[in-house]
Amino acid sequence: MNLYGIVVAAGRGERFGVPKAGLVVQGLSLWQWAVAALEAAGAAGVIVVGEVPGGIPGGARRRDSVAAGMAALPPDATHVLIHDAARPLATPALATAVIVRLAVGDVDGVVPALPLGDTIKRVEGERVVETIQRTGLVAVQTPQGFRLEALRAAHAADADDATDDAQLVERHGGSVVYVPGESTNLKITYPEDLALAEALAP
Ligand code: CTP
Ligand code: MG
Numbered sequence: 001m002n003l004y005g006i007v008v009a010a011g012r013g014e015r016f017g018v019p020k021a022g023l024v025v026q027g028l029s030l031w032q033w034a035v036a037a038l039e040a041a042g043a044a045g046v047i048v049v050g051e052v053p054g055g056i057p058g059g060a061r062r063r064d065s066v067a068a069g070m071a072a073l074p075p076d077a078t079h080v081l082i083h084d085a086a087r088p089l090a091t092p093a094l095a096t097a098v099i100v101r102l103a104v105g106d107v108d109g110v111v112p113a114l115p116l117g118d119t120i121k122r123v124e125g126e127r128v129v130e131t132i133q134r135t136g137l138v139a140v141q142t143p144q145g146f147r148l149e150a151l152r153a154a155h156a157a158d159a160d161d162a163t164d165d166a167q168l169v170e171r172h173g174g175s176v177v178y179v180p181g182e183s184t185n186l187k188i189t190y191p192e193d194l195a196l197a198e199a200l201a202p
Helices: 030-040 062-071 092-103 148-157 165-171 191-200
Strands: 003-008 046-049 079-084 109-115 120-124 127-132 138-140 144-147 176-180
Touching (some): 030 046, 046 062, 079 092, 109 165, 144 148, 144 165, 165 176
Parallel strands (some): 003 046, 109 176
Antiparallel strands (some): 109 138
16 A cells, blocks of 8 residues: 545635634644645655645636646555644544545545434525434545556546545445544634634644
8 A cells, every 4th residue: 555645725715714724823824734634644744735835726616626746646545534724633643544544445436424413404595395304414524545457447537526536436336435534634624614623722
């Protein structure tokens, strides 16, 4: 297993109000937190995609930024962890758990996920139209680990957008499993998330 990391740190941060990768939590930029977690878990190298020091240019959609990162991987890479810069609090232990499951060798992808805490409803405008059975639903995080060949094939097979990489692998018929995520591994999406991350950071 020759495992590398890709931290996606491009994007416009429309919901936050500004691009997020350079935001600082306890003295470190979000993208630096993300890189540190993958390095501490043993990634042989980490490629950062986005307008940060040492980063390579991203794409219009998240999946395009991932593709840019994959294109920059060294030829000896066999496995990859894809991680959002917007998740600074994912721990090295979580990345390690993903790697350990991936190393078993029987699946194409591994994602961290947690059961949903809230009741989930479908709405149309202000009207609640349905309560979704929560059983069997999980919320998915990053870092996500893949056999590089499987991720490359999934990207090549389909040009539609996806909010994570596992979705592309699933659509291509690949096998994806989950390991327990971390409740502190929040994603910085809205401005108020930053204060929460500041409070939760180790
Ligand atoms: N990302 C990326 N390239 C894009 C879009 C997103 O590298 N074209 C990265 C972001 O930097 C982030 C992760 O993918 O680390 C998750 O994306 P998201 O939180 O949606 O960030 P933005 O797309 O920037 O925010 P928004 O959707 O609110 O515009
Ligand atoms: Mg986005």
